[in-house]
Amino acid sequence: MEIIKQENGENLTIALVGRLDTATAPQLESELKQSLDGVKNLVLDLGKLEYMSSAGLRLLLSSQKQMSKQGTMKVIHVNEVIMDIFEVTGFSDILTIE
Amino acid sequence: MPNKSIREMTDRERARYSLAARTFHAVLILSLIICTAAVWFGFSLYRNSVNRECRRETWNISQTVYGALDKTGAEEKAREILSVYDSLSDEEKKDGSSEEYLMKYSEVMDERFEKLCAELQELKEINNAAAVYIAAADQTAGRMIFLAGSGPADSFRAPGSYDLLKQKDLEALLYGAEENMIDRAFGTDERIPSVIDDAGKYGSRCTAGTVLGGYSDYIVMVLADTDMSRIVSGSRHFLIRYILVLAAVSVAAGWLMVRHLKKTVVAPINRLAEAAASYSADKNAGQALARHFDKVSIATGDEIENLSYVLKDMENDMFEYAGDLNKVTAEKERIGTELGLATKIQADMLPNIFPAFPERSEFDIYANMKPAKEVGGDFYDFFLIDDDHLAAVIADVSGKGIPAALFMMVTKILVQNITMSTHSPGKVLEAVNRQICANNREEMFVTAWMAVLNLRNGVLTAANAGHEYPVIKKKDGMFEIIKDNHGLVIGAMPDTKYKEYRIQTEPGDIVFVYTDGVIEAENAEGEQFGIDRTIRALNMAASENPEEILKKAHKAVDDFVREAPQFDDMTMLCIKYLGSAVDEHSGESANMKQMSAEAKKENIAAVTAFVDEVLEANGCPLKAQMQIDVAVDEVFANISEYAYAPKTGTATVGIEILDNPKRAVLTFIDQGIPYNPMTAKEPDVTLTAEEREVGGLGIFLVKKTMDDIQYEYRDGSNILKISKNIE
Numbered sequence: 166m167e168i169i170k171q172e173n174g175e176n177l178t179i180a181l182v183g184r185l186d187t188a189t190a191p192q193l194e195s196e197l198k199q200s201l202d203g204v205k206n207l208v209l210d211l212g213k214l215e216y217m218s219s220a221g222l223r224l225l226l227s228s229q230k231q232m233s234k235q236g237t238m239k240v241i242h243v244n245e246v247i248m249d250i251f252e253v254t255g256f257s258d259i260l261t262i263e
Numbered sequence: 264m265p266n267k268s269i270r271e272m273t274d275r276e277r278a279r280y281s282l283a284a285r286t287f288h289a290v291l292i293l294s295l296i297i298c299t300a301a302v303w304f305g306f307s308l309y310r311n312s313v314n315r316e317c318r319r320e321t322w323n324i325s326q327t328v329y330g331a332l333d334k335t336g337a338e339e340k341a342r343e344i345l346s347v348y349d350s351l352s353d354e355e356k357k358d359g360s361s362e363e364y365l366m367k368y369s370e371v372m373d374e375r376f377e378k379l380c381a382e383l384q385e386l387k388e389i390n391n392a393a394a395v396y397i398a399a400a401d402q403t404a405g406r407m408i409f410l411a412g413s414g415p416a417d418s419f420r421a422p423g424s425y426d427l428l429k430q431k432d433l434e435a436l437l438y439g440a441e442e443n444m445i446d447r448a449f450g451t452d453e454r455i456p457s458v459i460d461d462a463g464k465y466g467s468r469c470t471a472g473t474v475l476g477g478y479s480d481y482i483v484m485v486l487a488d489t490d491m492s493r494i495v496s497g498s499r500h501f502l503i504r505y506i507l508v509l510a511a512v513s514v515a516a517g518w519l520m521v522r523h524l525k526k527t528v529v530a531p532i533n534r535l536a537e538a539a540a541s542y543s544a545d546k547n548a549g550q551a552l553a554r555h556f557d558k559v560s561i562a563t564g565d566e567i568e569n570l571s572y573v574l575k576d577m578e579n580d581m582f583e584y585a586g587d588l589n590k591v592t593a594e595k596e597r598i599g600t601e602l603g604l605a606t607k608i609q610a611d612m613l614p615n616i617f618p619a620f621p622e623r624s625e626f627d628i629y630a631n632m633k634p635a636k637e638v639g640g641d642f643y644d645f646f647l648i649d650d651d652h653l654a655a656v657i658a659d660v661s662g663k664g665i666p667a668a669l670f671m672m673v674t675k676i677l678v679q680n681i682t683m684s685t686h687s688p689g690k691v692l693e694a695v696n697r698q699i700c701a702n703n704r705e706e707m708f709v710t711a712w713m714a715v716l717n718l719r720n721g722v723l724t725a726a727n728a729g730h731e732y733p734v735i736k737k738k739d740g741m742f743e744i745i746k747d748n749h750g751l752v753i754g755a756m757p758d759t760k761y762k763e764y765r766i767q768t769e770p771g772d773i774v775f776v777y778t779d780g781v782i783e784a785e786n787a788e789g790e791q792f793g794i795d796r797t798i799r800a801l802n803m804a805a806s807e808n809p810e811e812i813l814k815k816a817h818k819a820v821d822d823f824v825r826e827a828p829q830f831d832d833m834t835m836l837c838i839k840y841l842g843s844a845v846d847e848h849s850g851e852s853a854n855m856k857q858m859s860a861e862a863k864k865e866n867i868a869a870v871t872a873f874v875d876e877v878l879e880a881n882g883c884p885l886k887a888q889m890q891i892d893v894a895v896d897e898v899f900a901n902i903s904e905y906a907y908a909p910k911t912g913t914a915t916v917g918i919e920i921l922d923n924p925k926r927a928v929l930t931f932i933d934q935g936i937p938y939n940p941m942t943a944k945e946p947d948v949t950l951t952a953e954e955r956e957v958g959g960l961g962i963f964l965v966k967k968t969m970d971d972i973q974y975e976y977r978d979g980s981n982i983l984k985i986s987k988n989i990e
């Protein structure tokens with residue numbers, strides 16, 4: 166998985182390319198730990214992400230919990246496979262998806 | 264009688280044997296008999312009366328001649344001639360007409376002789392006789408010796424010449440002829456001394472005489488002849504006319520009778536026959552029936568007229584009957600068509616295409632139903648509830664025919680619908696029973712046996728609602744009855760509970776179920792086929808597949824029943840378990856691809872790549888592939904995390920592509936601590952982000968995105984199977 170970060174003051178956009186699964190989740194987890202401090206608006210661009218496993222969901226959930234305290238988080242360009250996963254797991258209600 | 268029947272005859276033959284012809288023949292024959300009798304009798308009377316007159320006249324002439332004759336002279340002359348006759352030897356008298364003999368009498372022919380002859384000639388002419396003469400009868404020699412006179416042939420006869428004389432004729436001359444039969448019968452018999460010679464050498468003559476005197480042994484008589492030829496020819500004419508008239512009258516009478524018969528009998532009968540023939544012709548030509556007898560009018564006033572009325576009545580009755588018959592036939596045809604349709608619908612309702620599941624290697628199934636009437640109350644059904652569970656049911660509705668068939672349809676649909684929501688045969692039967700009881704005013708009931716076979720492990724779960732005992736053959740054994748727990752029939756009590764039982768079947772085991780129509784099939788002697796014969800027939804075919812087993816069982820029943828009618832529907836169902844498609848022990852089957860790897864997160868990518876390769880090779884849609892990848896990730900991560908903690912071990916991943924529906928089956932096997940992911944607590948997906956916990960999502964996702972997931976712990980291995988449709 167490739168992580169493309171774009172910082173603009175309090176705004177952070179992270180684009181994910183490839184697969185977010187058990188193997189790659191730790192990579193994103195460490196990236197988020199470093200980058201989320203002081204961010205008000207987090208945007209996750211999943212346009213190039215093929216799929217996401219529960220490891221990815223866990224990261225989204227923890228990120229959402231943190232961002233709810235310090236600002237906003239939205240997820241954009243969600244493909245059909247991942248949207249199904251969000252809906253099945255109730256994440257579509259938790260996340261702000263555009 | 265002719266050998267042919269009247270229908271085969273030609274018109275000419277028919278005419279010969281017609282009533283008229285026969286009557287004509289009969290009249291002619293009768294006339295012939297009557298005429299013959301009449302002619303014979305009438306003619307005899309006629310002849311007798313004529314003959315009598317003739318005898319009387321001749322007798323009178325002979326008397327007259329006797330009275331007028333010079334008796335002394337005649338007697339003298341007679342004696343003279345007879346003495347010459349006496350003096351001659353027998354040898355000399357032998358030829359009465361020879362000249363030599365007659366010359367002996369030359370002396371006698373003197374003047375007195377001439378005078379006597381002249382006197383006799385005169386008397387003959389006076390009396391209008393054919394001949395008048397004097398003769399003597401020689402009784403010893405049987406001769407009539409001519410003495411004097413005109414001679415019997417009205418020509419000169421030499422004295423001494425003689426004719427032969429029969430004793431009978433002599434007696435008739437002296438005392439009268441013998442009695443005639445007809446005269447005796449009529450009392451007209453009268454004896455007149457005379458002889459009638461119808462066809463003597465002097466023609467037809469009547470001779471009568473009076474005795475002049477006796478000399479020696481000779482009787483001398485004065486004789487007179489009268490000619491009868493006129494009388495004979497007259498009577499012949501009479502006879503011919505008589506016969507002609509009688510024949511003409513007979514023919515005329517016959518002809519009149521035939522005419523009358525034709526008019527009063529033959530013609531009316533022919534008219535009736537024609538009417539009957541037109542009726543049949545109409546019928547054969549398929550035309551509408553017309554009234555033919557109505558047109559025939561017969562007024563003979565006898566039995567034939569009566570017959571025509573009777574036929575008219577009969578025709579009317581037939582019209583009414585034909586009308587009724589058409590209605591009844593149309594109705595029957597309609598019912599027949601509908602029944603045929605009903606039978607087809609019913610047959611189509613039951614799974615009847617075999618092999619039913621050609622793609623399934625775990626079992627072989629065959630069933631059939633043979634209804635006693637057009638539609639039956641038996642049914643069988645089988646279907647896959649899911650990939651691993653086969654449901655089979657056999658049932659028998661009370662009664663037969665359409666009511667039973669309707670009830671059967673309802674029951675069949677209920678069973679199938681309910682089975683789709685539970686795998687438990689007992690619960691299915693309970694639910695069906697509840698629904699049937701809710702609307703069962705006719706108090707019909709159904710016996711049913713239902714089973715669900717787990718194709719993966721061979722466990723057969725069954726329940727019995729008052730149905731016949733199942734028959735099961737273990738792999739190396741014989742067919743045996745399983746006396747299972749009978750519940751109450753369906754439709755009797757609303758809250759009946761049905762106990763389930765389980766049988767572990769091994770590959771090769773056969774389950775056979777049937778309805779009572781099989782064991783209660785009767786032969787002509789009223790003997791039932793029975794369960795023993797059924798089991799014997801099954802064992803004979805035990806090595807065959809279910810289709811052959813059923814066919815042989817049917818044949819055994821047919822051979823037993825022979826021509827006896829089938830009273831009850833006959834239904835059989837046979838399942839043979841062939842074993843799981845997945846080899847339970849090694850966890851692999853023939854077309855399964857496998858890889859083993861150390862259970863750690865670093866190997867997930869390799870496992871995913873391995874799975875992806877198989878999926879892509881099988882044209883798996885991208886979305887399904889992504890979902891499978893997620894599942895692989897979740898499951899393998901789980902094994903890596905927990906199975907061997909804190910140490911590490913090996914995990915085996917298998918993938919297999921199956922058809923109908925096309926699906927990928929993944930098998931994960933590890934030898935770690937027993938863990939059934941199915942029992943994991945599911946996350947509450949309705950909570951807010953703050954309330955939610957991070958665990959439990961993985962397995963939940965797998966359950967939600969995959970079509971089937973099954974776990975088993977066996978022989979120290981966790982075996983998890985997930986299946987995903989990749990159509």
